[in-house]
Amino acid sequence: MPELPEVETVRRGLEGVLVDARFERVEQRRPDLRFPFPERFAQRLTGQRIVSLARRAKYLLVHLEGGEVLIMHLGMSGRFIISRPGANAQKPGEFLHEAGDQERHDHVVFVMSNRATITYNDARRFGFMALADARTLESHKLMANLGVEPLSEDLSPEYLAARCGCKKTSLKAALLDQRIVAGLGNIYVCEALHRARLSPRGSAGKLTLRSGEPSTGARRLVEQIKSVLEDAIEAGGSTLKDYHAPEGDLGYFQHSFAVYGREGLECLAPGCEGTIRRIVQGGRSSFYCPRCQR
DNA sequence: AAGAACTCCTGTTGGC
DNA sequence: TGCCAACAGGAGTTCT
Numbered sequence: 001m002p003e004l005p006e007v008e009t010v011r012r013g014l015e016g017v018l019v020d021a022r023f024e025r026v027e028q029r030r031p032d033l034r035f036p037f038p039e040r041f042a043q044r045l046t047g048q049r050i051v052s053l054a055r056r057a058k059y060l061l062v063h064l065e066g067g068e069v070l071i072m073h074l075g076m077s078g079r080f081i082i083s084r085p086g087a088n089a090q091k092p093g094e095f096l097h098e099a100g101d102q103e104r105h106d107h108v109v110f111v112m113s114n115r116a117t118i119t120y121n122d123a124r125r126f127g128f129m130a131l132a133d134a135r136t137l138e139s140h141k142l143m144a145n146l147g148v149e150p151l152s153e154d155l156s157p158e159y160l161a162a163r164c165g166c167k168k169t170s171l172k173a174a175l176l177d178q179r180i181v182a183g184l185g186n187i188y189v190c191e192a193l194h195r196a197r198l199s200p201r202g203s204a205g206k207l208t209l210r211s212g213e214p215s216t217g218a219r220r221l222v223e224q225i226k227s228v229l230e231d232a233i234e235a236g237g238s239t240l241k242d243y244h245a246p247e248g249d250l251g252y253f254q255h256s257f258a259v260y261g262r263e264g265l266e267c268l269a270p271g272c273e274g275t276i277r278r279i280v281q282g283g284r285s286s287f288y289c290p291r292c293q294r
Numbered sequence: 295a296a297g298a299a300c301t302c303c304t305g306t307t308g309g310c
Numbered sequence: 311t312g313c314c315a316a317c318a319g320g321a322g323t324t325c326t
Contacts, residue, residue: 003319034302034322058320076320077304105304124303126320169297178321185319240319260319282298285317 002074004058004150004183005232005253010080011055013246014118017082018062022049022113029107034075034128044068044131045110057146057182061137069134071142075126080246081119118246146182150225155181157214157222164218165208172200172281181225187238187260188228190287194259194269195224199293200286201279231256259287267292 002010026042038044049065062070072078108120108129120127132140147163148154163180164171174180175189184192193200198217207218214222232238237251258268263278267289274291 006319034320073320075303076318122303123305124318124320126302167296173297176320187319238319283300284320 002058002078002237003185003188004055005188005229005235006237006251007058007060007074007183008055008233009237009251010074010246011053011060013082013249014060014080015053017112017114017116017118017246018050018053020050021116022047023110024113025109025111027109027111029109033107033122033125035130037129038131041129041131045070056143057149057178058185059142063134067134069132069137071130071132071140072120073128073142075122075124075128077124078120078122078127081121082246083117083119085115145179147178147180148182150181150183150229155222155225157219160222161208161212161214161218164204165212167204169204170200170281171198171202171204171207172286174204175225176282176284183229184225186284187257188225188232190260191228191258192221192225194288194293195228196220197269197292197294199290200281200288202294259289262287 023045024047026045028037028042031037045064048068051063051065054061054063058073060072060074062072064070102121105121105123105125106119107122107125110118110120112118120129130140130142132142137143148159160181164174167174171193172189175184175192176186190200196217198221202217207215207221209215232251232253235251235253235256236249238254238257239250239252240254259276262276265276267274267276269289269292272289272292274289276287276289279286279288
């Protein structure tokens with residue numbers, strides 16, 4: 001589910017309860033998520049103090065005092081629920097059915113030294129957790145092939161043109177490729193392409209001029225990738241289905257979608273009177289306006 | 295060897 | 311109301 005803005009929102013929500021606290025008890029309720037948990041997962045975390053909580057692409061990176069890093073990916077449906085003693089006190093018998101239904105997918109429970117409890121819930125189990133040595137984190141197989149962070153200076157028109165220039169694939173597929181730009185997903189690729197007035201069906205190679213310079217489209221695209229991600233983070237991410245930030249706050253960027261999920265509705269670009277279409281690329285929906293996105 | 299198709303899993307939604 | 315197919319924010323693996 002979560003793309004970069006949602007993961008960043010989760011990171012901010014967890015930072016306050018995690019950093020400087022210790023894992024007092026870790027309850028791993030099944031042997032695997034998408035992949036098996038690391039060997040002795042709970043034992044390796046228990047007693048460790050958390051030094052910092054970072055994000056790389058769609059990964060959360062929990063730096064531990066002992067030199068290991070807990071790497072977590074939320075997949076499509078992963079979420080964290082923070083609870084503190086005394087908060088959300090429920091009357092006996094109230095909401096028991098709903099609580100039980102949700103608990104079915106509570107796969108890991110972290111009990112912290114500050115009394116906060118953080119529960120990882122993931123219905124589809126496409127998420128996963130791994131442990132890595134902090135000294136070699138960059139070369140860990142999950143990190144090694146990631147492309148640039150879209151909100152850093154590393155994502156420039158020159159970089160994007162260089163990485164896409166030789167590609168035969170579509171612009172949509174190139175932007176979803178985490179080895180080129182790390183952290184974009186289906187929603188924000190659709191939205192960034194619309195803001196940049198580029199069709200998802202266009203070829204990635206067109207971002208590069210014959211001279212090797214970035215095209216004007218490439219310059220617009222880089223600018224709009226950054227702006228859509230910044231706007232979404234500002235809004236606390238997007239809430240679809242029942243996703244929410246760890247403290248239960250709902251993001252509201254979904255109200256700002258110009259194309260995603262808007263098939264058949266009017267294009268919101270000023271002066272454009274096109275109609276949003278949905279096509280399938282690589283088995284996934286692309287929403288775009290055939291009139292203003294070329 | 296790039297690019298597309300397939301795969302994992304469960305829940306929700308929309309059409310009949 | 312019920313049933314069933316289509317679809318969902320990801321990405322590693324397997325094909326062509």
